[in-house]
Amino acid sequence: MKVAVTAEGTRGDIFPMLALAKRFEAAGHEVLICAPPDFAEATAERELAFHPVGRDIRECLTAEAASLHGGALAMARAADQLLKENVGRQFADLYAGARNCDGIVSAGTQIAASSVAEALGVPHRFVAYDPTLLRSEMHPPVFFPHPNTPRWANRLLWRMQSRLLQFSMGRTVNRARRSLGLAPTRDLYRLMLGMRPLLATDDRLAGVPEDVEGVDCIGCLHPFNEGSLPEKLSAFLDSGPEPVYIGFGSMTDPDPKRSTAMLLDAIERAGVRAVISEGWAGLGGIALPSHVMVIGAVDHSTLFQRVRAIVHHGGAGTTTMAARAGRPQVIVPHVLDQFHWAARVGRLGIGPPPLRRRHLSAQGLAYSLRSVCENEWLAESASELGVLLRADLLSRMDPIAALTASMTAATTDAG
Numbered sequence: 367m368k369v370a371v372t373a374e375g376t377r378g379d380i381f382p383m384l385a386l387a388k389r390f391e392a393a394g395h396e397v398l399i400c401a402p403p404d405f406a407e408a409t410a411e412r413e414l415a416f417h418p419v420g421r422d423i424r425e426c427l428t429a430e431a432a433s434l435h436g437g438a439l440a441m442a443r444a445a446d447q448l449l450k451e452n453v454g455r456q457f458a459d460l461y462a463g464a465r466n467c468d469g470i471v472s473a474g475t476q477i478a479a480s481s482v483a484e485a486l487g488v489p490h491r492f493v494a495y496d497p498t499l500l501r502s503e504m505h506p507p508v509f510f511p512h513p514n515t516p517r518w519a520n521r522l523l524w525r526m527q528s529r530l531l532q533f534s535m536g537r538t539v540n541r542a543r544r545s546l547g548l549a550p551t552r553d554l555y556r557l558m559l560g561m562r563p564l565l566a567t568d569d570r571l572a573g574v575p576e577d578v579e580g581v582d583c584i585g586c587l588h589p590f591n592e593g594s595l596p597e598k599l600s601a602f603l604d605s606g607p608e609p610v611y612i613g614f615g616s617m618t619d620p621d622p623k624r625s626t627a628m629l630l631d632a633i634e635r636a637g638v639r640a641v642i643s644e645g646w647a648g649l650g651g652i653a654l655p656s657h658v659m660v661i662g663a664v665d666h667s668t669l670f671q672r673v674r675a676i677v678h679h680g681g682a683g684t685t686t687m688a689a690r691a692g693r694p695q696v697i698v699p700h701v702l703d704q705f706h707w708a709a710r711v712g713r714l715g716i717g718p719p720p721l722r723r724r725h726l727s728a729q730g731l732a733y734s735l736r737s738v739c740e741n742e743w744l745a746e747s748a749s750e751l752g753v754l755l756r757a758d759l760l761s762r763m764d765p766i767a768a769l770t771a772s773m774t775a776a777t778t779d780a781g
Contacts, residue, residue: 367770370464372400372472372479374420374456376427376616376646378681379474380405382495382566382587386471386765387414393766400463417463419476420455424646427618453477453535457542461485471769473566477539480560485546491769492563493587495682496703500563501555502575508702513709528555564765568686568755572710584765586686590756593665595672599641602659606639608674609657610735613643617679617700617723622648626660628728633658635732638739641673667691675738677731680704680711680720689716690759692752694744696734698723716748 371387373379380401387397391414399409399416402423409416456478464470464482472479473493483490494500498508503517507527515523531554539557540550551557565574565583574581595603603609612629619625626642626649633640639657643664644650650660666684670676670691678684680697685707688695695717697708708720718737721730738744 367469368396368398368467370398370400370460370467370470372419372460372464372470372476373474374402374423374452374476375474376423376681378495378615378683380408382683383471383473383493384408384412384414385587385589386493388412389764389766390770393770395766395770398463398467400460417459419459419463420452424616424618427616427646453538454542457482457545461546464488477535477554477558478542480557481539481543481546481548481551485548490560492559493566493584494559494563495566495586496706497565497567497572497575497578498703498706499559500565500575500578500581502578504575504577505706508706511699511701511705513706528553531555564769566765567682568689568758570751570755570758571686571689571714572706582765584769585758585762586683587765588667588683588687590667590687590690590759593668595664595668596661599659599661599664599669602641603672606657608672609639609641609659610636610675610677610739611641611643611670611673612677613645613684614647614649614679614698614700614723615643615681615684616646619647619649623651626650626652628726629731630655630658631728632731632735635728636735636739638674638735641669675735677735679723680707682707685711686755689714689748690752690755692749692756694738694741694748696721696731696738698726698731714747714751716744716751718744 369390371383373383387399390397397414399414400419402420403418404422404424406416460478460482465486467488469488470479470483470490471493480490496508498505501524503520505513506515506520506523509527510523535554539554543550562580565581566587568586569583574583629642642649642658642660644660644662654660666687670688670693673693675694676688677696677698680699682703695711697711697717697720699705699708699720700723711717712719718734721734
């Protein structure tokens, strides 16, 4: 079986699908990665076939860095514009790449996948990394950054989101569907997710909502294996007390030097050692004290077990890896599902209240760092949850068998 594994978005959207692709390959299937051009190198490192789809995502997010820090409305406008500009390329590029495949598995903001699968007459499954992508009265839509709303409000918000999405993107998507000889869709959100989406989360952190049916929970796709760290980083970790980790993943920054200075100020106020991840924000670039180190991309499953606490943006993968490591977390949500994960961390008792990125200050971050490092109850709760999550990994069902069986038997979901 030849499978097109496709995703649109940041590292948090693409890397889980690369892990899934390696599982397909290990099971004897042929895999083609269809993703933005800036992930060609990461795909090559895993010795997988690659076909570029759409635009360079990091370049797009860097151009819209101010929107990531400007609140939900600014981000929604930027995302709407980006999607409109990219939809036509998604359809054309993915169709060209997947035309000889037997099935398509998609994730992130890959809007074209289900339509391309329909045009090719092959099955499609969508992988969600967060429950808030699933229509449910238990939570608001992922685009609404206030996760603690009553059921009646959630029902209203879901109706509003469906209509707004159809109004905003419907014409663009239906124009692209016509180019493939397909009928128009009246429910763009349902089209994107298909009839039986998969939820790739660790159930103890955030499982399938109780009012949602027909969704298979396959666990977070990020592997959690002991790996090696760069020699310089290992030496820094060994040279003193456990540091805190600070990193915002693929979230870009309009003024990285200013943000780095603010982080250094918070670290000094809190009196801790720290490892700062450069990330897509480009943090660093200024003089550092001896108790702070800036790093590039490293293996989180190894590093997180050697730090005292983890400050991050609240991406699904980073939240899960920090929880598996058994370390308390300080969430600084920027957009979308990050607000949901921030709320989950609070409910699970493994971190203090979140700090919104647009209001982040040295004083506020220092207070959270002190509280999370000095709170033995938080540390114990995080450690206990980490033990349970790591134990779950040993007994988890491999998603590949279920995926291939359903894709072999299924017909393509109609839009």
